[in-house]
Amino acid sequence: MIEIKKITKKFGDFTAVNDLTFSIKPGEVVGFLGPNGAGKSTTMKMITGFLPIDSGEITVAGLNIEDSPIEVKQILGYLPEGAPAYSDMTVAQFLNFIADVRGLTGRKKKARLARVIKSVELADVLDRTIENLSKGFKRRVGLAQAIIHDPDVLILDEPTDGLDPNQKHQVRALIQNLAKDKIVIVSTHILEEVTAVCNRAIIIAKGNKIFDGTPDELQAKSSFHHAVTIELDEAVDSTEALENLTEVKSVSVEDKRVTVMPEQGQVIFDKVYQTVNSLGWKFNAIYSEKGRLDDIFRELTDHELAGSTSTH
Amino acid sequence: MNNMSMISILTKREFMSFFATPVAYVFIAIFLIMSGIMTFNLGGLYERGQADLLPFFNFHPWLYLFLVPAFAMRSWSEERRSGSIELLMTLPVTALQAMIAKFVAAWLVLGLALVFTFPLWLTINYLGDPDNGIIVAAYIGSWLMAGAFLAIGMCMSALSKSQVVAFILSVTISFLFVLSGTEAVIQAFQGGLPTAAIDVISSLSFLQHFDAIAKGVISANDVGYFLIVIVAWLYAGLVIIEDRKAQ
Numbered sequence: 001m002i003e004i005k006k007i008t009k010k011f012g013d014f015t016a017v018n019d020l021t022f023s024i025k026p027g028e029v030v031g032f033l034g035p036n037g038a039g040k041s042t043t044m045k046m047i048t049g050f051l052p053i054d055s056g057e058i059t060v061a062g063l064n065i066e067d068s069p070i071e072v073k074q075i076l077g078y079l080p081e082g083a084p085a086y087s088d089m090t091v092a093q094f095l096n097f098i099a100d101v102r103g104l105t106g107r108k109k110k111a112r113l114a115r116v117i118k119s120v121e122l123a124d125v126l127d128r129t130i131e132n133l134s135k136g137f138k139r140r141v142g143l144a145q146a147i148i149h150d151p152d153v154l155i156l157d158e159p160t161d162g163l164d165p166n167q168k169h170q171v172r173a174l175i176q177n178l179a180k181d182k183i184v185i186v187s188t189h190i191l192e193e194v195t196a197v198c199n200r201a202i203i204i205a206k207g208n209k210i211f212d213g214t215p216d217e218l219q220a221k222s223s224f225h226h227a228v229t230i231e232l233d234e235a236v237d238s239t240e241a242l243e244n245l246t247e248v249k250s251v252s253v254e255d256k257r258v259t260v261m262p263e264q265g266q267v268i269f270d271k272v273y274q275t276v277n278s279l280g281w282k283f284n285a286i287y288s289e290k291g292r293l294d295d296i297f298r299e300l301t302d303h304e305l306a307g308s309t310s311t312h
Numbered sequence: 313m314n315n316m317s318m319i320s321i322l323t324k325r326e327f328m329s330f331f332a333t334p335v336a337y338v339f340i341a342i343f344l345i346m347s348g349i350m351t352f353n354l355g356g357l358y359e360r361g362q363a364d365l366l367p368f369f370n371f372h373p374w375l376y377l378f379l380v381p382a383f384a385m386r387s388w389s390e391e392r393r394s395g396s397i398e399l400l401m402t403l404p405v406t407a408l409q410a411m412i413a414k415f416v417a418a419w420l421v422l423g424l425a426l427v428f429t430f431p432l433w434l435t436i437n438y439l440g441d442p443d444n445g446i447i448v449a450a451y452i453g454s455w456l457m458a459g460a461f462l463a464i465g466m467c468m469s470a471l472s473k474s475q476v477v478a479f480i481l482s483v484t485i486s487f488l489f490v491l492s493g494t495e496a497v498i499q500a501f502q503g504g505l506p507t508a509a510i511d512v513i514s515s516l517s518f519l520q521h522f523d524a525i526a527k528g529v530i531s532a533n534d535v536g537y538f539l540i541v542i543v544a545w546l547y548a549g550l551v552i553i554e555d556r557k558a559q
Binding site for chain 2 (some may be wrong): 048049050051064070072074075076078080081082084085086087088089093097098100101102103145311
C-alpha cells in the first residue's frame with residue numbers, strides 16, 4: 001500500500017507537484033502519465049525518498065518515507081529515468097554489487113541473480129562494461145537491479161524509453177509477469193503502454209492530478225469512444241443519411257474513410273451499419289473505435305494547460 | 313544489514329572502481345615518479361649524506377596539493393553528473409555510509425601509493441643506519457595528511473557537478489591550509505596581528521603538524537588535528553550532498 005497525501009514540491013518559484021493525493025493498493029499496476037515536465041519523475045523521486053517533500057506525507061507499507069527511509073528503500077525497487085548505473089563496472093559486477101547492498105547472500109543471491117539475468121536476458125553481456133552497452137541493454141541492466149530483491153513495490157521511470165519495439169514488448173511482458181500482489185508504478189508517455197500493462201491510469205499535468213481511473217475509463221473519455229469508422233472501396237458524394245441519424249453528432253470524411261461520431265454516451269454501430277447497407281455502399285471494413293488515447297491525452301492536458309483545474 | 317557490512321560493500325565497490333579505470337594507476341605512477349624526482353633532484357638525498365628520508369617527506373605536502381584534489385574530484389561529481397547518485401541514494405544506503413566508503417576506499421589507494429615507495433626505505437637502510445621509528449612515524453603522518461587533503465577534495469567534489477570546478481576549489485582551499493604555516497605568511501601577519509592570532513593561523517597549517525610527526529613524535533595533538541580536519545570536511549561534504557543530491 002502506498003499512500004500519498006497532499007504532497008507538494010517546489011523548485012524555487014516553480015511548482016513541480018501541487019497538492020497531489022492518491023493511494024495504490026497491492027496488485028495495482030499504475031500507469032503514470034503526463035506531458036514532459038508534468039511532475040511524474042519528481043513524484044517518483046519523492047516516493048523513493050530521493051527528493052525531500054516540501055509538504056504532505058508519503059507512506060509505503062505503513063512506513064513514513066521521511067521517518068524510516070532505509071526501511072522503505074528496502075522494499076522498493078526503482079529504475080530512475082535514463083537507467084543510471086556505474087558505467088565502469090561490468091554487468092556481472094554491478095548486479096553482484098546491488099545484490100550485496102540488497103542483503104542477498106549465498107544460495108539465495110545466486111538464485112536471484114540467475115533469475116533476473118534470465119528474465120531480462122543479460123547472459124550474453126555479463127562481462128561487458130556497462131558504458132559499452134547499447135541503450136536497450138543499459139535499460140535492461142537498470143530493470144534487473146530494480147527487481148533483483150523481488151521488491152513489493154516497483155517504480156519504473158520510463159522503462160521503455162528509447163527501446164526498439166521488440167525490447168518494448170519484452171519489458172511489458174516482464175512487468176505483466178511480476179507477481180500479482182505487487183505494486184507497480186510505471187511512468188510513460190506512450191499511451192498504448194497503459195492499455196497494454198496497466199490496470200489503472202493516473203494523469204498529471206503541471207503537478208496536478210487530472211485523471212485517475214482504469215484504462216477503459218480513460219478511453220471512454222475520448223470523443224472517438226464508440227465512433228464508427230467505415231473504410232470504403234470508393235469515395236462517396238454525400239454522407240447526409242448518416243448525419244441525419246439522431247444519435248450521430250458529426251461525420252468526417254477523409255478520402256475513402258468515413259468516421260461517424262456519436263452524441264455523448266450513444267452506441268451507434270448497429271444504426272450506422274444498417275444505414276450503410278441500405279445506402280448500398282461498398283466497404284472493406286467497418287468498426288467501432290474504443291477511443292483514441294492520444295486525443296484524450298491532448299484534450300485533458302491542453303485543458304489543464306489552459307488554466308482549468310478540473311479533477312476527476 | 314549492519315552499518316559496517318554496508319560500508320564494506322560500498323568501500324569494495326569504490327576501491328574496485330579506482331582500478332577499473334586508470335585513475336588509481338595514474339595516481340600511483342605519478343606519485344612515485346614525482347616523489348622520486350623531488351627526493352633525489354630537488355631534495356638531494358645523496359648529497360646531504362644523512363641517513364634519513366626527510367628530503368622525501370618534505371615534498372609530500374606539495375605533491376598532495378595537486379595530486380590528491382585530482383584524485384578526489386571525481387568521487388561525488390561523477391555520481392551527480394552521470395545520475396548514478398539517484399541509484400545510490402535510493403538503495404538502502406545512508407549518505408553517511410556512502411561518504412565513509414568513498415573516503416576509506418580513496419584513502420586506501422593513497423596508502424597503497426605510500427607503500428609502493430618502500431624501495432626508497434630499503435635504499436636508505438642499505439646506505440646507512442636510519443632511525444626507522446622516525447620513518448614509520450613520517451609515513452603515518454604523511455598518510456594522515458593525505459587523508460586531510462582527500463577530505464577537502466571530496467567535500468569540494470560534493471559541491472560541484474563539474475570535476476574541474478571541484479579540482480580548482482580543492483587546490484585553492486588545500487593551498488591555504490598548507491600555506492598558513494609557511495614563514496612568508498607568518499611574517500606577513502607579524503606586527504599586524506597579535507601573536508595569539510598568528511599562532512592560531514599557523515596551527516591550522518598542515519605543514520606544522522606534519523613536520524612534527526615527521527620528526528618522529530606521534531602526538532595526540534598532531535594526529536588529532538588531522539583527524540578533526542578529516543571529519544570536519546567529510547561532514548561538510550555530507551551536508552552538501554544531502555542538500556544538493558538531486559540538483
